[in-house]
Amino acid sequence: NAGVTQTPKFQVLKTGQSMTLQCAQDMNHEYMSWYRQDPGMGLRLIHYSVGAGITDQGEVPNGYNVSRSTTEDFPLRLLSAAPSQTSVYFCASTRVGPGGYTFGSGTRLTVV
Amino acid sequence: GQQVMQIPQYQHVQEGEDFTTYCNSSTTLSNIQWYKQRPGGHPVFLIQLVKSGEVKKQKRLTFQFGEAKKNSSLHITATQTTDVGTYFCARWDGGSSNTGKLIFGQGTTLQVKP
Numbered sequence: 001n002a003g004v005t006q007t008p009k010f011q012v013l014k015t016g017q018s019m020t021l022q023c024a025q026d027m028n029h030e031y032m033s034w035y036r037q038d039p040g041m042g043l044r045l046i047h048y049s050v051g052a053g054i055t056d057q058g059e060v061p062n063g064y065n066v067s068r069s070t071t072e073d074f075p076l077r078l079l080s081a082a083p084s085q086t087s088v089y090f091c092a093s094t095r096v097g098p099g100g101y102t103f104g105s106g107t108r109l110t111v112v
Numbered sequence: 113g114q115q116v117m118q119i120p121q122y123q124h125v126q127e128g129e130d131f132t133t134y135c136n137s138s139t140t141l142s143n144i145q146w147y148k149q150r151p152g153g154h155p156v157f158l159i160q161l162v163k164s165g166e167v168k169k170q171k172r173l174t175f176q177f178g179e180a181k182k183n184s185s186l187h188i189t190a191t192q193t194t195d196v197g198t199y200f201c202a203r204w205d206g207g208s209s210n211t212g213k214l215i216f217g218q219g220t221t222l223q224v225k226p
Contacts, residue, residue, distance in 0.1 A: 031212040100157030100202075
């Protein structure tokens with residue numbers, strides 16, 4: 001089992017560029033989430049999904065779009081990158097019921 | 113939803129000393145989860161507490177859920193250098209159980225001096 005796979009691991013963008021961070025899980029988990037992590041700010045929820053076709057906003061959704069067309073995939077789109085979006089992004093998944101999220105290894109994004 | 117507050121933000125201990133981090137909420141929590149993130153790594157789920165007054169142990173780690181379900185603590189006995197990292201508590205938002213929307217505290221970063 002690969003668990004939660006995030007690509008790319010590192011990315012540098014110019015201000016205004018768009019890109020998609022990929023996230024895939026092979027555990028048939030219903031729930032998936034995207035977090036960003038900045039120094040001193042902990043993990044902040046961007047968007048989450050409770051199943052294919054269902055997404056909702058988290059704490060810091062502005063500037064990001066998501067979709068969930070399959071159970072396995074949950075891509076995060078930056079429409080017009082800004083320096084404030086420089087961060088480490090984590091994707092995570094979990095099943096319905098007791099238990100915690102399984103995290104991917106993260107994408108380190110720098111916007112210049 | 114209300115964020116859970118963690119204290120302290122940072123803690124430096126000598127190897128062999130004990131360590132405790134606290135997670136507090138102004139509202140009653142349905143459950144609380146704890147995660148550990150090693151430097152440069154990703155968060156790893158440690159445990160979930162559900163019942164009022166619950167105490168769970170994992171080797172040198174002791175997790176407690178308060179009687180009023182408004183606070184939780186993680187205690188490490190006799191710290192080792194392998195305990196270095198950031199410890200997060202987290203709560204499910206918007207429901208009585210697993211809602212998919214997991215909100216994290218700001219974390220406590222533990223440094224251990226050998």
